[in-house]
Amino acid sequence: MTQKRVEDVWPLSPLQEGLLFHALFEEQGTDVYVEQFDLGLEGALDVAALRASWQAMLDRHASLRASFRQMAGVDQPVQVVMRGVELPWREEDLSGLGAGAVAESERLGAEERARRFDPAVPPLLKVLLVKVGPDRYRMMITLHHILLDGWSLPILFRELWACYEAGGSAAGLPAVTPYREYLEWLGRQDKEAAREAWRRALAGTEQPTLVAAGDGDPAPAHGHTARGRAAAELNEALAELTRVSGATLNTVVQVAWALVVGGLAGRRDVVFGATVAGRPAELPGMENMLGLFINTVPVRVHLDPNLSVAGALAELQAQQSALLDHQHLGLTEIQRLAGPGATFDTLMAFENFPSGMRGQEPAGERDTQPAGETVELPGPSGLRVLDHAAQESINYPLGLVVSTIGGLGARLSYRPDVFDAGAARAVLERLFRVLEGMAADPQGRVGRLGVLGTAERSLVVDEWNETAREVASGTLGELFAAQVRRSPDAVAVVGTGVEWSY
Helix, strand or coil: CCCCEEEEEECCCHHHHHHHHHHHHCCCCCCCCEEEEEEEEEECCCHHHHHHHHHHHHHHCHHHHEEEECCCCCCCCEEEEEECCCCCEEEEECHHHHHHHHHHHHHHHHHHHHCCCCCCCCCCEEEEEEEEECCEEEEEEEEECCCCCCCHHHHHHHHHHHHHHCCCCCCCCCCCCCHHHHHHHHHHCCHHHHHHHHHHHCCCCCCCECCCCCCCCCCCCCCEEEEEECCHHHHHHHHHHHHHHCCCHHHHHHHHHHHHHHHHHCCCEEEEEEEECCCCCCCCCHHHCCCCCCEEEEEEEECCCCCEHHHHHHHHHHHHHHHHHHCCCCHHHHHHHHCHHHCECEEEEECCCCCCCCCCCCCCCCEEEECCCCCCCCCCCCEEEEEEEEECCCCCCEEEEEECCCCCEEEEEECCCCCCHHHHHHHHHHHHHHHHHHHHCCCCEHHHCCCCCHHHHHHHHHHCCCCCCCCCCCCHHHHHHHHHHHCCCCEEEEECCEEEEC
C-alpha cells in the first residue's frame, strides 16, 4: 500500500465551507450530503480493469484526494490533498440469489451510504461492485457532495470509461486542469464589490421566507421526491412567452416558484435559494474540471400584484443580470450582510448540464431512470448501461429541480417530516398551474394568477370559511335574562375594584 503524503493545501469554496459545517455539526446523525449513484451494467465486465480505472481517476484528479480539516494556526478550514490515496473498493457476488440479488444489492448500497465519511480521511468516495447475475452488475459509487457537482459527473464517467477501454490506464487522457485554478480565481474576485451588490439587491428585506413551521424535526433526514412534466401545449406556450418577453426560461420558472413559495409562506416579498453553476467562462479548461463549483445564493422576487407578468419577468431578469458577476460570494456572508430577510428554507435549481449523466442538485431519495430515457449516460464499448439511480438529499424542506431535457420537467425534493406526498404533489401542481397562467396572458396582472386549484380554493373559500351557526332569537332583555338563568354567578362587568355577576 502506498504511503499517503501531503501534495497540496487549498482553501475551500463557499459551498464546501457550508457542507463541511453540516458534516461536522451532526457527526452522529445522517449526513444528507452523502450521495450514491447506482449503475446497472451488462456484458463481459473486466473487473480488474474497472478497479484500476477508478484508482487512475483518483491518481489523476487531486480534487478527489482532498480531505477537509482545521489546521493549527489557520483561521479557516482547508482541504489537504494527499498523494498515494487508495480507492475503497468492495466486491460482492450475489448471482446465486437469483431474483433476490437486486434487492440484496440495494440493501448493501444503503449500508454503504449510511456509513459516514470522516472529512479528514481521504478519499470521500468509495465503490461497491455487486454481481447480480451472469454478466450483470450493479456499480454503486458513494461520495460526499463536497467533492463534486452535477457538471462534474459526465466528465468523471467519460474519463472513467476511457481508462477502462485502455485497460485501466489514464495515460491517453489530456492533461488535467486542476481544481486549484478555480480556487485561485475565487481569491482574485472583488469581494467588496460583491458585498455591495448583494446589499443593494436585498435592501429592505426584513422577514425570512419560510414554508415550514418551527415544530418539524430539525434532525437531518433523507428526502423523498415528487415529479411533474409539462404537457406539449405548455412547452410551446412557454417558448412563446420567452420569445415575446425576452426573459430566459429560468427567469420564468423563478417567478412562478416565487408565487408558489409566497403562497406557502404568506409573503409578497419572497426570497428563496438558487443553485448557480459557478463555472467562470473566462477560466481556461473549466468545462472539463472536476470539483464543486456550484454555489447557493438568494433570489429575491417582489410580487407586486399590479405588475404584469412581462413586467415581473423583466424586473427579475434585470436584477439577476446585475448579480451575475457576484454569485461567487458565500451564502453565509450574504445573509450576514442582509439580515434575517435573506433567510429561506426552499431551494431551486435549473439544470443546464453538458451531455452525459444528469446532475445532482437537488434531488430526492431514490431517483431511478432507464438509461437513455431522458439523458445520455456515457458507457464503454462492450458494456451496456441498463439503468441508473441517484440517491441524494438536501437539507431544506423543499427543493425544486427544473430540467428542459425532453420538455420542461420538474422534480421536487421534500422532507417527509414537513410535507407528505399529497402536499408535495399539490406544490408541483401549483407550479405548473402558475406557469400556464403566465404563458396564457403575459400582460395580465401577477395578482390575478391562480395558484390554488379548484379543490384547494373550495377548501379555503367554502369549507374553512363556513361560519354559519344558529343564533337565538329575542330582544336584548330576553337574551340577557336567559344568560342570567344559565350562569347567574358568572362575571358580567369588571370595573375599577368591582365585579358584577349576571
